[in-house]
Amino acid sequence: MGSHPHTPSLPTPTTPAGQEGLAALLARPDRAVIALDFDGTLADIVPDPEQARAHPGTVEALAALAPRVASIAVITGRPAGVAVRYGGFAGVAGLDHLVVLGHYGAERWEAVSGTVRAPAPHPGVAAVRAELPGMLDRFDSWRGTWIEEKGQALAVHTRRAENPQAAFEALRGPLGELAARHGLIVEPGRLVLELRPSGMDKGVALTEYVRETGAGSVLYAGDDLGDLAAYAAVEKLRTEGPHGTPGLLICSGEAEVPELAARADLLLPGPEAVVGFLSALAQRL
Numbered sequence: 221m222g223s224h225p226h227t228p229s230l231p232t233p234t235t236p237a238g239q240e241g242l243a244a245l246l247a248r249p250d251r252a253v254i255a256l257d258f259d260g261t262l263a264d265i266v267p268d269p270e271q272a273r274a275h276p277g278t279v280e281a282l283a284a285l286a287p288r289v290a291s292i293a294v295i296t297g298r299p300a301g302v303a304v305r306y307g308g309f310a311g312v313a314g315l316d317h318l319v320v321l322g323h324y325g326a327e328r329w330e331a332v333s334g335t336v337r338a339p340a341p342h343p344g345v346a347a348v349r350a351e352l353p354g355m356l357d358r359f360d361s362w363r364g365t366w367i368e369e370k371g372q373a374l375a376v377h378t379r380r381a382e383n384p385q386a387a388f389e390a391l392r393g394p395l396g397e398l399a400a401r402h403g404l405i406v407e408p409g410r411l412v413l414e415l416r417p418s419g420m421d422k423g424v425a426l427t428e429y430v431r432e433t434g435a436g437s438v439l440y441a442g443d444d445l446g447d448l449a450a451y452a453a454v455e456k457l458r459t460e461g462p463h464g465t466p467g468l469l470i471c472s473g474e475a476e477v478p479e480l481a482a483r484a485d486l487l488l489p490g491p492e493a494v495v496g497f498l499s500a501l502a503q504r505l
């Protein structure tokens with residue numbers, strides 16, 4: 221009752237903070253930042269990371285939403301250029317101001333310029349690149365694992381190992397030692413252990429982006445352990461200043477990363493539902 225018959229309804233967040241976040245977004249969309257993770261949130265999880273692509277309808281939903289909100293940013297562990305390619309985000313009418321923060325915020329691509337700004341590579345990455353294959357060979361669990369070359373980092377994927385979770389657990393300690401020896405950290409994710417430079421995470425990236433845009437509210441959607449830092453940033457933003465910055469935390473899928481689901485204001489079953497939500501939001505606005 222009361223809504224246009226062709227306007228799909230938006231699901232109600234289960235927490236009071238999430239309801240406040242959504243209400244603030246709907247009241248002043250021109251002051252809202254929409255920040256979205258890529259893999260598992262906009263792109264379905266697939267066994268081969270090189271085959272991941274934005275879920276059908278993603279670009280259309282974002283292009284419909286972008287003119288109605290202050291800003292949209294994709295914040296991903298992928299290199300920014302890879303997320304732009306796999307997402308199909310370049311040269312899209314309506315997405316002329318899209319920003320992609322890659323490598324957890326260390327890299328930045330802007331649709332306006334079409335270029336990526338990246339820091340100089342950490343020397344530890346080259347050292348790890350040289351040692352990693354030999355190190356994996358010493359573990360039985362290496363079979364079926366795959367090294368993703370990320371330029372500024374290297375990721376060891378175990379999703380295609382015979383026992384993905386056992387391989388993940390077996391490799392976690394040794395990869396942590398290897399990373400530490402070369403001044404890097406290990407970033408664990410969904411059946412992936414990434415060796416990367418420290419100093420940047422999605423929480424820092426999101427907080428800086430919200431400040432830069434002067435946002436009055438923020439929506440963040442993610443699916444993985446790397447998104448916990450962005451969740452913590454939104455939780456902090458909600459409490460800062462005289463009134464706080466209202467925020468809505470969405471979790472895409474809940475089975476693989478229950479830690480994230482437990483802190484979400486709204487659970488959506490996966491990228492299809494996330495894209496449906498973004499599309500419904502655009503129609504509602």
Ligand SMILES: O=P(O)(O)OC[C@H]1O[C@H](O[C@H]2O[C@H](CO)[C@@H](O)[C@H](O)[C@H]2O)[C@H](O)[C@@H](O)[C@@H]1O
Nearest residue numbers: 258259265266267269272296297298379410412
């Ligand atoms: O921050 P994100 O956009 O979520 O990126 C996190 C990592 O995603 C990718 O790995 C994950 O997706 C793969 C493709 O579906 C899947 O096979 C893998 O098991 C997942 O962990 C990507 O390959 C990593 O580089 C990203 O850091």
